[in-house]
Amino acid sequence: MKKVLNDTWYMALRRIRPTFRQPMTIVMSMVQPIIWLLLFGNLFKGIVEVPGFSTDSYVEYILPGMIVMNTLFIGIYTGMGTLNDINSGVMERFLIVPINKIIIILSELVQLIILLLAQFIIIILLAIIMGAKFSLNFYSIIIFLTIPILLGLAVSALSISLALITRKHEAMITALQFFTLPLMFLSSAFMPRELMPAWIRTISIINPIDWAILGAREVLSSQIYWMDVITNGTLVLLFGVICILISLRSFKTFQRSI
Amino acid sequence: MSNKIIKVSQLSKTYKGGVEAVKNISFNVKEGEFFAFLGPNGAGKSTTIKMLTTLTRPTSGEVEIAGYDLLRQPDKIRLKIGVALQNTAIDPTLTGRELIRLQGRLFGFSKAESNNRANELVELVGLTEDADRACGKYSGGMQRRLDLAITLVHRPKVLFLDEPTVGLDPASRIDLWEEIKKLNREYGTTIFLTTQYLEEADQVADRVGIIKNGEIVALENPQSLKNSLALDKIQMSFSSMEEKEKAKLAVIKIAPNLESVETMIKVYVQKSQKVLPEIIRILAEAYVFPEDISISSPTLDDVFLQVIRNKNN
Numbered sequence: 001m002k003k004v005l006n007d008t009w010y011m012a013l014r015r016i017r018p019t020f021r022q023p024m025t026i027v028m029s030m031v032q033p034i035i036w037l038l039l040f041g042n043l044f045k046g047i048v049e050v051p052g053f054s055t056d057s058y059v060e061y062i063l064p065g066m067i068v069m070n071t072l073f074i075g076i077y078t079g080m081g082t083l084n085d086i087n088s089g090v091m092e093r094f095l096i097v098p099i100n101k102i103i104i105i106l107s108e109l110v111q112l113i114i115l116l117l118a119q120f121i122i123i124i125l126l127a128i129i130m131g132a133k134f135s136l137n138f139y140s141i142i143i144f145l146t147i148p149i150l151l152g153l154a155v156s157a158l159s160i161s162l163a164l165i166t167r168k169h170e171a172m173i174t175a176l177q178f179f180t181l182p183l184m185f186l187s188s189a190f191m192p193r194e195l196m197p198a199w200i201r202t203i204s205i206i207n208p209i210d211w212a213i214l215g216a217r218e219v220l221s222s223q224i225y226w227m228d229v230i231t232n233g234t235l236v237l238l239f240g241v242i243c244i245l246i247s248l249r250s251f252k253t254f255q256r257s258i
Numbered sequence: 259m260s261n262k263i264i265k266v267s268q269l270s271k272t273y274k275g276g277v278e279a280v281k282n283i284s285f286n287v288k289e290g291e292f293f294a295f296l297g298p299n300g301a302g303k304s305t306t307i308k309m310l311t312t313l314t315r316p317t318s319g320e321v322e323i324a325g326y327d328l329l330r331q332p333d334k335i336r337l338k339i340g341v342a343l344q345n346t347a348i349d350p351t352l353t354g355r356e357l358i359r360l361q362g363r364l365f366g367f368s369k370a371e372s373n374n375r376a377n378e379l380v381e382l383v384g385l386t387e388d389a390d391r392a393c394g395k396y397s398g399g400m401q402r403r404l405d406l407a408i409t410l411v412h413r414p415k416v417l418f419l420d421e422p423t424v425g426l427d428p429a430s431r432i433d434l435w436e437e438i439k440k441l442n443r444e445y446g447t448t449i450f451l452t453t454q455y456l457e458e459a460d461q462v463a464d465r466v467g468i469i470k471n472g473e474i475v476a477l478e479n480p481q482s483l484k485n486s487l488a489l490d491k492i493q494m495s496f497s498s499m500e501e502k503e504k505a506k507l508a509v510i511k512i513a514p515n516l517e518s519v520e521t522m523i524k525v526y527v528q529k530s531q532k533v534l535p536e537i538i539r540i541l542a543e544a545y546v547f548p549e550d551i552s553i554s555s556p557t558l559d560d561v562f563l564q565v566i567r568n569k570n571n
Contacts, residue, residue, distance in 0.1 A: 010363040096312060096336055
């Protein structure tokens with residue numbers, strides 16, 4: 001176990017070091033979520049007037065959705081690193097080194113988590129500036145950040161999986177983009193389930209993105225129904241585990257074909 | 259105690275879609291041996307190396323490396339082998355030193371050990387000055403040398419090299435060969451190498467295997483391979499076309515494997531030292547005298563071409 005964690009860290013440093021040598025990319029990736037929050041927060045501001053809306057601040061409402069959306073948009077690109085490794089031949093070297101394959105997956109997630117946490121802080125601060133109010137304590141903030149991150153891990157694992165199977169940038173990104181934005185709108189990110197058309201509501205129930213949003217949003221509410229947090233959190237966790245298993249399986253497919 | 263460090267028995271690989279890259283090959287490599295695996299492009303060399311190095315699973319067959327079973331103990335094998343594949347495996351965003359250190363850590367070396375090893379290895383492959391530059395900017399030869407250095411971090415007993423000198427300029431090629439020879443001679447590292455530069459394999463390999471269409475068609479030391487398979491060439495030149503024609507008519511009776519180009523005749527024979535006196539005698543009887551006679555022994559290239567062509571069926 002200790003070796004797994006250590007190896008994961010060494011492998012993760014391989015990604016983190018070069019990223020921090022180019023601070024510009026970090027700055028750029030911080031700007032994007034700010035733009036999303038400003039855009040969506042202002043565009044749909046009027047929605048709170050609709051009867052049945054439980055809060056008067058729309059920014060407060062879409063904060064969890066924005067955090068999750070940001071997670072998705074970053075997570076789907078994890079496979080790019082995998083593809084670069086395949087093309088540069090590094091992947092083959094890592095497959096011959098005596099380490100568990102799961103380390104290759106986990107190491108990609110470390111940088112993702114660091115990046116996401118930095119972005120979450122910026123998004124939350126901006127939301128507060130834009131007038132959102134919520135009472136968070138230490139535990140609720142941990143849970144609030146953990147649930148979207150779990151979803152991010154799931155999406156990243158899928159992205160790695162697609163990279164290993166398709167081995168092409170276009171195929172991988174097209175496949176993932178095809179799902180992300182529609183699934184965002186098929187969730188309660190912008191509109192509560194009660195106000196959705198029936199068919200969208202039905203889809204949102206089986207939409208992992210919505211599990212993450214509902215779980216995170218519940219933590220922000222003034223009266224937390226812990227049952228909702230636990231149910232949605234567990235669903236996201238299960239989804240993440242399944243995605244990582246799929247990703248492990250993809251290594252087998254990849255290795256059979258080289 | 260057997261000293262066979264690689265044992266391969268009836269190894270096959272069929273890719274999805276039915277391409278049979280390797281068909282039932284069997285061979286052994288002894289500890290400390292320098293084994294060269296030759297074959298035209300697409301013959302199954304790389305696929306064999308990928309199977310032996312635990313990278314891809316065989317469809318069938320058994321392999322034992324350093325006493326461990328390929329399918330059941332791949333991690334044990336990975337500790338014993340060093341692998342440099344055809345494409346260098348280099349993360350262009352990291353420095354040479356960082357890459358060597360990472361490999362050390364993954365093999366369970368401490369931080370200090372990994373650092374020491376990195377210093378030793380950059381020195382060994384002559385990259386000390388460039389060790390702290392991002393290796394994406396290295397030249398092809400430097401990347402090869404770095405790749406070899408990474409491969410050597412854990413002091414492997416067996417080194418697998420898939421066309422290590424391909425794409426290198428002559429000077430870098432010689433350097434790299436010296437490096438590999440040194441590892442074999444001084445450290446007793448078993449070398450399993452594929453190459454297309456046959457004259458290089460001829461000089462250093464203890465044994466040569468030739469693979470064609472997924473099957474091993476020859477497996478011997480370079481000298482006996484040349485003796486048994488390739489023919490000596492006797493080349494004679496004459497003063498005029500008429501002379502040559504006369505000579506040709508005479509020689510063809512005793513050495514039918516003959517080729518004539520302008521005023522020259524090339525005769526291919528099994529044992530030149532036996533046939534040459536006969537040729538001279540028969541030419542003397544016909545009153546033709548060559549201006550020049552030369553004999554050449556076959557090179558491994560000749561053997562290779564012969565093996566590859568002969569069995570074209």
